[in-house]
Amino acid sequence: MTHMSRTKATTRLQAAGAGVLAAGAGLAGASGFSALLNGVPSPVISVSNRVVDWAPVWLIEFGKNNFGLADKPILIGTVAIVVVVLAATAGLVGLKRPTLALGITAILGLAALAAAATDRTATASPFLVILPSMLALAVSLSTLAWLLAALARRREDQGDRWLRPHPGDDLHSNFDRRRFLVAAMATGAVAAAGGVVTRVFGDAAAAGSRTEFASNLTTLIPAEKAPPIPNGTDLGVRGVTPYITRNGDFYRIDTALTVPDVPADTWTLRIHGDVEEELELSFEDLLGMRLVERRITMTCVSNEVGGELIGTATWIGVPMADILDLVGIRGGADGVLATSDDGWTCATRVSDFYDRQALLAVAMNGEPLPLEHGFPVRVVVPGLYGMVGSTKWVRGMEIGRFADFEPYWTQRGWDAEAPIKTQSRIDTPTGFQELTPADDGSVTLGGVAWAQTTGIAKVEVQIDRGDWLEADLGTEDSVDTWRMWKHTWADPTPGSHTITVRATDKGGDTQTSDSARPLPNGATGWHTITFSVA
Numbered sequence: 255m256t257h258m259s260r261t262k263a264t265t266r267l268q269a270a271g272a273g274v275l276a277a278g279a280g281l282a283g284a285s286g287f288s289a290l291l292n293g294v295p296s297p298v299i300s301v302s303n304r305v306v307d308w309a310p311v312w313l314i315e316f317g318k319n320n321f322g323l324a325d326k327p328i329l330i331g332t333v334a335i336v337v338v339v340l341a342a343t344a345g346l347v348g349l350k351r352p353t354l355a356l357g358i359t360a361i362l363g364l365a366a367l368a369a370a371a372t373d374r375t376a377t378a379s380p381f382l383v384i385l386p387s388m389l390a391l392a393v394s395l396s397t398l399a400w401l402l403a404a405l406a407r408r409r410e411d412q413g414d415r416w417l418r419p420h421p422g423d424d425l426h427s428n429f430d431r432r433r434f435l436v437a438a439m440a441t442g443a444v445a446a447a448g449g450v451v452t453r454v455f456g457d458a459a460a461a462g463s464r465t466e467f468a469s470n471l472t473t474l475i476p477a478e479k480a481p482p483i484p485n486g487t488d489l490g491v492r493g494v495t496p497y498i499t500r501n502g503d504f505y506r507i508d509t510a511l512t513v514p515d516v517p518a519d520t521w522t523l524r525i526h527g528d529v530e531e532e533l534e535l536s537f538e539d540l541l542g543m544r545l546v547e548r549r550i551t552m553t554c555v556s557n558e559v560g561g562e563l564i565g566t567a568t569w570i571g572v573p574m575a576d577i578l579d580l581v582g583i584r585g586g587a588d589g590v591l592a593t594s595d596d597g598w599t600c601a602t603r604v605s606d607f608y609d610r611q612a613l614l615a616v617a618m619n620g621e622p623l624p625l626e627h628g629f630p631v632r633v634v635v636p637g638l639y640g641m642v643g644s645t646k647w648v649r650g651m652e653i654g655r656f657a658d659f660e661p662y663w664t665q666r667g668w669d670a671e672a673p674i675k676t677q678s679r680i681d682t683p684t685g686f687q688e689l690t691p692a693d694d695g696s697v698t699l700g701g702v703a704w705a706q707t708t709g710i711a712k713v714e715v716q717i718d719r720g721d722w723l724e725a726d727l728g729t730e731d732s733v734d735t736w737r738m739w740k741h742t743w744a745d746p747t748p749g750s751h752t753i754t755v756r757a758t759d760k761g762g763d764t765q766t767s768d769s770a771r772p773l774p775n776g777a778t779g780w781h782t783i784t785f786s787v788a
């Protein structure tokens with residue numbers, strides 16, 4: 255490489271770096287600023303929220319099923335990478351055409367501003383909501399202009415120098431290298447300061463509120479306690495999910511990229527529409543009502559056959575029936591459109607809230623609701639997939655005609671009504687696992703089956719396409735929870751095998767073997783595992 259081309263390459267790198275630095279300072283500054291405000295997402299989050307709302311259904315399903323809890327960081331990371339690439343490009347373009355570079359930056363900034371202005375998760379006033387992206391725009395434009403100017407000065411000088419017989423001994427170019435360095439360091443400092451402020455002030459106010467409620471929770475005695483879990487409910491087979499899912503292991507599905515921050519003392523639930531009397535409940539009001547405790551298995555409509563988007567918890571809350579009785583539903587109204595703090599919506603039939611004994615829940619497994627699971631208050635409806643009933647961070651309920659509502663997922667092609675389908679899952683063995691027979695030569699196969707609000711009557715397994723064999727069932731705790739099953743294969747032959755499972759509910763319906771994808775109302779088909787015996 256010649257001296258000149260090496261200098262050119264360095265200059266290009268510096269220009270790209272200048273673009274990234276300027277964007278980084280703008281976005282980090284904006285994120286620090288939004289951390290200081292309530293209900294104002296940072297520009298990167300607002301843009302990511304737009305991606306979530308506009309993404310095609312297949313992509314969202316792919317994310318939920320393949321990345322699980324990591325889908326959110328992966329999305330935000332992807333948005334960040336795109337920003338870095340665009341910002342580096344703007345910097346490079348700026349070497350020759352600074353005005354164009356500033357134009358590109360301005361367009362990106364305005365796009366972020368538009369995303370912020372239309373962000374459904376923002377709860378602050380529209381003016382406050384666009385402040386961080388305006389700051390991002392101002393900071394990245396000014397720092398980019400500064401950095402490019404410093405680079406341009408250097409280039410001119412170096413251009414002169416290349417014409418000289420002895421390059422390198424130019425005091426002037428050393429001075430300007432320093433000038434660029436100073437500008438770059440100042441920009442970097444703005445970015446770092448934004449990062450620190452985000453770190454220090456970005457914590458959810460709800461976290462403190464949750465800790466406070468946790469210490470009062472022990473004094474909260476439900477009027478109606480759940481009966482103890484009967485002996486034999488959990489069969490204790492190794493490798494099978496525990497009967498009660500720990501909060502930390504409970505699947506999480508929602509459109510929230512940052513968990514809505516709702517301290518209990520600011521929470522209210524407004525119930526309006528076709529009601530005798532409009533009502534606004536505070537958290538204290540809710541705790542003053544009749545609390546009941548129930549074990550309920552929740553399931554996501556996106557759960558694939560054999561999937562893990564399902565879990566069982568003990569919930570404490572106020573029966574939705576009591577709430578609806580309190581407001582008095584006017585004749586003709588048969589639906590409730592619930593809205594969450596982050597603007598997600600969900601429609602449920604009034605009859606489902608009554609018949610399925612839905613709860614407005616405040617506690618999950620003896621703790622306040624975890625922030626990701628809806629703190630301080632969420633709905634839980636037994637027997638309905640989460641998207642059509644179990645609103646987290648619930649803030650509003652509009653009573654009206656079910657057929658008139660167009661909630662979030664219905665707008666995206668999912669069914670308005672989605673009762674949970676009877677399903678069964680093999681937990682042990684896992685795919686291609688090699689099982690070692692016990693001392694008596696047997697191997698134990700096991701898993702869970704569910705048919706919420708109906709109950710499981712029978713689970714059968716089929717080994718290597720042989721006869722269907724009835725599995726042993728755990729004791730039934732409640733029809734609203736899953737039921738454990740196991741099958742002991744007394745004399746397995748060494749080598750490769752398959753096992754298939756199917757359940758029959760108490761209505762006499764056996765799971766269909768037809769396989770269907772989750773869209774639009776839940777997956778069907780039998781779970782099959784290939785494994786081997788040692």
Ligand SMILES: Nc1nc2c(c(=O)[nH]1)N[C@H]1C(S)=C(S)[C@@H](COP(=O)(O)O)O[C@H]1N2
Pocket residue numbers: 504505506507508509510552553554555594595596598626627628639640641644645646647
């Ligand atoms: N506010 C809000 N509530 C929501 C959702 C959401 O995206 N936003 N997703 C629903 C879906 S699709 C499911 S399956 C359940 C999941 O509840 P969990 O995350 O506590 O398991 O929440 C439901 N409630």
Ligand SMILES: [Mo]
Pocket residue numbers: 507553554555556639640641
């Ligand atoms: Mo879901």
